[in-house]
Amino acid sequence: MDFGLLFDSYFAVWLNPQVLFMTLLGACGGVLLGAIPGMTATMGVALLIPFSFGMDLIPSIGLLLGIYCGGMYGGSISAILIHAPGTPSAAATLLDGYPMSQKGEAGRALSVAMFSSFCGGVIGALVMTFLSPLVADMAMNFGPGEMFMLAVFGLSVIIAISGKSIVKGLISAFFGMALCTVGLDPTNGIPRFISYKQTGLLDGFQFIPTLIGLFAVAEVISGVERIISGEEKQEKSSEKIKKVLPDLSTIKKIWPNILSGGLIGTFIGAIPGAGGDIAVFVSYGASKSASKHPELYGTGIPNGVAATESANNGCSGGAMIPLLSLGVPGDSVTAILLGAFIMKGITPGPMMYISELPTVYKVFAALMLANLCMLIVGCCGVRFFAKIVSVEKKLLYPIILVISLLGAYSINKNVFDVGVCVAFGVIGWLMNKYEFPLSPILLALILGPMCEKNFVRFMNIQQGNFMAIFQSPIAVVFMAIAVAVIIFSVFNQRKINKRMAGASASDE
């Protein structure tokens, strides 16, 4: 570690007006794109890549990282306010964020999300700056067997996000797993449950239209139902937002969640093929399990928001590690960033740390700057965003519906996906009515394909000998944690249900 050079790089990046401007612009765009369901940071980065052709490397990387970090936070805004995660990585934020907003604490939820995003992002950037070679070595050791066990470990969180009934949570999860089997199978391309004529389902149910349907569209249907039956009460923005940052007493409560979330996010983000969408659920599950009052999770406490938002921004730093040190992108955004580097004549990979060290350090500095810009944009926006809650519901629901359907369409420019979105809206509404939790479906949709393709690949490579998994220490560790988590959560859930019988809900 060359601290002199690191210092110089920070100096050069942070005091360059063009880089500052571009990063701030990126963060603005990222927060807005992230907040709209269906528009993801990936899309923003892909669309802006051509504009960055004319720029130098660092301003264009600043722009793209700004979008990346901004988008990670932006997703939480719509998750908190309208029960529709703007990006897949914000899918766990609504577990506690939306109840907070229903309690009239929308502003508080937003500022907790923003503060946690920033801290998580900083943790990711710090780990990236100081531990890159170490983490990259670890990422290299992830093969099909290890990825399979990581996915199994991720699935073990299902109980923690199931809510009151484990059985209903498992039913949801298995429904999600069953959905994953539709389409061409990932190994040999054999059609399952479809004929080749149904081109819209060749890749199975598209994740983002399904996500938007289950949450946003379902929420709109429930809302309309409430309006018709006259149950809808208009939330007045009685909450006075004095400070845009959370107060000290809140920070004191949530810092352990932020710290663990940031580290979990960085670690999972660093594994190629695993990203923010998995990290947030694992972090949420971990926070809940470690908490003295797990029964409060899901009722709208800041700890839940902090755990998920720090994890998804931690991911951005984590995903950069294999990108820079191995040339292997950690997620879809970094895959596009890889292209941006190559276009400038720099090939990320092991050689980059030897031949392009100043550039590497400047990227570290740019990521830190991007997180700061996200915080600035967030601070300016909190008051405005929180106002959305006080928009009259009769006006708000049609707008949400239109944006949702547009978002579902824009992912693949495919009308079929709009139908998928509406269908899952109805399913989500029915499941809500009968108190089936929706999050396990999402987790299953994220992890199902990862489980399947890595399992089949592992079995192919090992010629069908599953026992070979015990030769991999990483896989064995994940397997052990998964078993421990399942046993622990079942006991925990019993304790929660007992306490729920009497306990009154308040902040932890």
Added chain:
Amino acid sequence: MRSKTAKKVLSAVVTVAMLAGLMCGCGSSGGSGSYPEKGISVICPWAAGGGTDACLRAFCEAMGKDLGVTLTVDNQTGGGGILGHQAIADAEPDGYTIGMITFELATYEKLGTSELTWEDYDPLCRVNTDAATVTVNAEWAAANNITDLASYIDYCKAHPGEVQMGGSSNASVWHIAGGYLMQETGIDIQMITYQEGAATAVQNAASGFIQGVTVSLAEARSFIESGHLICLGVMDEERNASFPDVPTCKEQGYDITYFTQRGMAIPKNVDPEIKARLEEACAAAAEDPDFIEFMNNNGQTISYMNSEDYTAFLQQSAADVASAMDALGL
């Protein structure tokens, strides 16, 4: 007070947005003859940010310079590229919707996933080809005294079915390249599919989970440079300009050439004059210095072919792909 500020901010935002809209409308002026009178929509069957998308965006920029209008790339993805390819074939034949067709088009009929073939299009030109390689884990190669293609093939013959090579997703160009390698050399290797793309396959090969990959040099570049992987041969006519030390298979006595290809195409029944104008623009774009620089930086090879040659090429490659897929049992 605050609502006034909010209104001001809102009106400023709206003004900027409308101005931006106006600016998008500009740029569509000039051009030779009556065509083109407006912007052209270009369908890309693959996602934004990928190799096809990058190549196409740069090529459209260059075509736009010659045509004097803006070409807008429209990513219509899904179904392994089928949806986008279908959209090009079904487009209004007025010359205002064109598209990029890729290697995968040759596989659909054989796989039974779609009835689309190259005959559903009027090809304009070939833009780019990237050759497959035989690239293996360096440690594994050293342990088994594999130094060139001949020793690799000998090893594979001595250990039939044991060597595992990664090649991107099922029925993708790199997967089929493995089948072609088996067919031409008579070896028996196991192809492992990587639905998420070449990057994971490369990482798995570099870590030794599998013995090698058949992906392009650009995709394996960072690990070849770091010494984790060595490329035994590239399946091309000539050596790659960015990797002058890597020999071709041909110069090692194995006449194996196999590459992915991308080209521009229009639906059938477009007015011949419009087609001729588009061909002209394609030819000019392939010579554009900005496009050439972009492709070089991106590690992609420009291999322009005019409409006539490209049509013949597509016909030949459809037959080659079918026989290689037979070798893989696809």
